[in-house]
Amino acid sequence: MSEENWIEVGSTDSIEEEDLIRFDHQDKTFCVYRLTDGFYATDGMCTHETVHLEDGLVMDDEIECPMHQGIFNIKSGEALSPPACEDLKTYPVKVDNDKIFIKID
Template identity: 55%
Template sequence: MSNWIPTVSFDAIDDEDVTRFDHAGRTFAIYRVEDRAYASDGLCTHERVHLCDGLVMDHVIECPKHNGRFDIRDGRPLGAPVCVALKTYPTKVEDGVVHIEI
């Protein structure tokens, strides 16, 4: 059974940017790259820092604390000190709102 959750307006996210979304006691990161939405857990797997304060370039989010990097498409770690993948979620945009499937 799928559970699609509306998050934020797609137009509220600049290209190559990230925004924080909190739902049911959890934090998510919602990204916009090349006119497409992506979503992941909102905390770095290294020291649980909010990724919404990080830098997005192409399909990579860089953690603001220790500069660890993840591919936002699949969550795989791309650079030390992160070595644990970031959980990612399917997205869709309906009526201008990004929805994530959790």
């Protein structure tokens, strides 16, 4: 993995546990999550309709879309509950010196 693809999101204390923040980079938008066992990242928009998951509810390892309650696994991106049926893209995350980075391809 080349270093230049790791994009800094912010500090680790910018996200509460079992919560997420929205992160925009160039023309893309992401959600970055803090779960009990670490940080994760997915695409920002729900795969079902045009709504950002930043306003969704994080429960355990799942993010639930605020519009129609489609549910995705945050770690795998798997669509778990309709109306969502298309998986959510996930991105690698690393923490370095209390800063969160995501790897955007």
